[in-house]
Amino acid sequence: MVLTRRIIPCLDLKDGRVVKGTNFVGLRDAGDPVELAGRYNEQGADEVVFLDITASKEKRGIIIDVIQRAADQLFLPLTVGGGLKSLDDIQQILRAGADKVSLNTSAVHDPSLLTRGAEAFGTQCMVCAIDVRRNTTPNEKAIPVSLPDGSTCWYEVVIYGGSKPTGIDAVAWAKEAEERGAGEILLTSMETDGTKNGFDIPITAAISDAVGIPVVASGGVGTLEHFYDGFKNGKADACLAASVFHYGEFTVKEVKEYLRGRGIPVRL
């Protein structure tokens, strides 16, 4: 009996439609998030993440409808992130049927939102999403992370979808997020995101070691080995991926069968 490692497909939504994944095989309407999530549910996904990249807040009603439809059909944990800035925003999303909310830029701007959210809704539903990139500029205050080539860098938190550096040290921010009430860290490295070269192992391991809450590795998965690496060397509690699932390169089940064969406990 052991807590299994989780595999989490992530769907990027714009105006209620999946914006990646149009090549997903075997679905008539590949753009509907609930239908896609249903397919992942059948494949044995442990959770599903909806990331709402809809620009305008006026369209919040669209994501609410998607969450409600998902909660009506899915019966597995659902995390929703994107543009949530207030307790009201969080409450709306949870009431629609999400189990967790993911805060990124808004938590950096106002870390008390994590605390207030945890007090109102519980730490279990507060996910702090952290986007990072490597920085080699000397910074005495930052926690150094060793890279495989022997060099050292620190990881800087970036916001607004990776476009704006903050000067904040990622490991320190992860620890602060935990103290403030985050129940989970969703870590995405700009170094690896979209590369298909694997997760950014050094920072994933550094943050996983630094905090006492689960860490979800995200960004860069391209092969089955990469998932293994994320758990084994990155010490991740869960691995999140988007395109490898959307484009049908692997099913969730294939990933889990591979992991089980290599000794990683998964739910099959």
Added chain:
Amino acid sequence: MTQIAIIDYGVGNLRSVMRGLEKAGAAIVVTCDPEEIAASDGIVLPGVGAFREAMDKLGTLQEVVIQSSREVPLLGICLGMQMLLETSEEHGFHKGLGLIPGNVKRFPKMAGFKVPHMGWNSLTLEKPDNPLLAGVRPDESVYFVHSYYADTTPEYTLTTTEYICPFASAVFRGNVYGVQFHPEKSGAAGLKMLENFTGMV
């Protein structure tokens, strides 16, 4: 049709549990009205968040739940299960509903184990013949998210799960049931348990 009341005391996300019970064939009313709760054939006490806040929000409905549990089946889910016990040590020391003997404790710190216990873990069926567990596979995995666990005696323990220490992942006493995991988030196995509960109503 039998009617199950899901107690709505402002703790969010009731939609999946509502749909899960509906799938099992029950008529659902989501309510905070004492009369409606007292008139229903079964009660579900959901819960996320912190123990004391949840007890406070339940407020005067505490008595209604205790009274009704003598007559109709009651199912507590997650924090709703913890509230069935006598006390909790979450942020102080607080009294629960006292429907099931036992106390709620925080997972001790242990290297290599993160808290909350979050994810899919397996059930050992301690009372496999109990109707709530009908058709549930031994070692079935279900979804957990919690930092505190129920410490009770084997007499009241339906299933156990191991994380840091073995703990009671489902409890019962008479027709009062509690599950630490989220059946409404645990795929087919969870839906089966909701169906089993509906069958008792």
